[in-house]
Amino acid sequence: MSTFDTIVIGAGMSGVTSARMLTDAGQRVLVLEARDRVGGRMNTDRSAGFPVDLGASWIHGIDGSPLWDLAQALHVPTIEYTVGSFQVGGRPIENFDGEGRAMDADATAQWIADVDAADRLLVEEISASSAGDTYLDVTERALDRSGLSPERIDDIREFFRHRVEEQCGAWIGDLDAHGLDEDAIEGDEVIFPRGYDELPRRIGADLDIRLDTTATRVTRSTQGVVVHTEAEEFTADSVIVTVPLGVLKAGTIAFEPPLPDAVAGPIARLGMGVFNKVFLQFPERFWNEESYVLRALGEAGEHWHSWYDVSAVSGLPTLLTFAAGPFGRRMQELSDEEVVADVVRALRALYGDAVGEPRAHWITRWGLDPFSNGSYSHLALGSTHHDHDALAGPVDDVLHFAGEATWGDEPATVGAAFYSGHRAAERILGHPVDLGAFAAGIIEREQKAGR
């Protein structure tokens, strides 16, 4: 007789979603979480008196999004911020050319038209691509056909490289030609002025979550599953493993018997990228109030290139910039002081002495965190879209996987984590779970508990 119906390993968005749904259905559920907090890669630092989202910030496209429906149903406030997917236009962006000179309206319009034209050619090249083609191969073919001058091509090349780094945390030459196929944004994007981790915290409230408890071994048989931690072992009929792909790749959880190729193959083939954030709070705003983003093109933006105005969250002049892919891996080895000085140097090349000394900073190092080993998954060369969903299992009907890397429709997102947690719960229960009733249940429990 198992002690639990289901054990969920990991209390990020996918883990708390599946655990909540199974608990609502009457199951005895235990959640094991290695860190001392719930939320995983949704991590809001409130120590300064306002929220700073060190992990996810955005819902990338709210139209037709069940994640947006959930945020609405839970009355979570949001701010429109439609630049989270490295758009070139659409919202006001202050662009600087390769020499660091501010671009006027005409130059900006030309730049947007150049990228749009190159993107149309890129779509054709991706559909004509063959197995083994990287995203670098297809972008170079599109740029060859563009007929633009070498200088304009250089700026677009740099932009494509940065787009892959931000969306996938990967070097453009390591990404499969189809690696950004799922990147379509439907509708506006939003961020969370109270902090994005409100969602997993509210979903996870009242669940049996053991914090500071790291799973080290999962042993399965037809009778069920035993999950070993450093100090204890727990038995259950089923297990849902929601640890990040980076943790699965590192092999820090042993599976006995070993995972079959159907699951081990995707773990080996898919890539885990690095995407780090740097928030800088300034004494005064030196950029236009209406600008969503400040962006340096070409050589001026080789490393630090895009700064997002997130002042609306704290009410203080604050910019968020990213270091992703190989640059993100190098950055996380530097000290905070070195990182801040480097970002300020890059901004002064654009705005001169108007850039004051930052008053506060927040820097992430997700690639060095043993409980994520990276930021999010991507389609590394040699993997296919099918690998994401194949990773979900189940194995021997008792071992399920959930998490952003297991959801092929929009991997690397909070949405993917939420939907994959929902799918794992439905598979274990053997019947659908209504998302409207799920949200209503959370509100009802909060009201009963007076929260």
Ligand SMILES: Cc1cc2nc3c(=O)[nH]c(=O)nc-3n(C[C@H](O)[C@H](O)[C@H](O)COP(=O)(O)OP(=O)(O)OC[C@H]3O[C@@H](n4cnc5c(N)ncnc54)[C@H](O)[C@@H]3O)c2cc1C
């Ligand atoms: C810097 C950054 C920015 C991002 N920005 C966005 C964004 O703007 N929009 C968006 O949609 N997505 C974004 N993402 C991606 C998004 O955060 C993730 O896709 C999502 O939160 C993943 O949820 P999950 O449940 O799959 O995994 P996680 O949240 O990582 O949860 C897994 C849990 O497993 C735990 N764990 C690990 N190992 C063990 C173990 N051995 N035993 C027990 N527990 C263990 C971890 O501590 C963690 O809590 C971003 C990610 C990062 C890192």
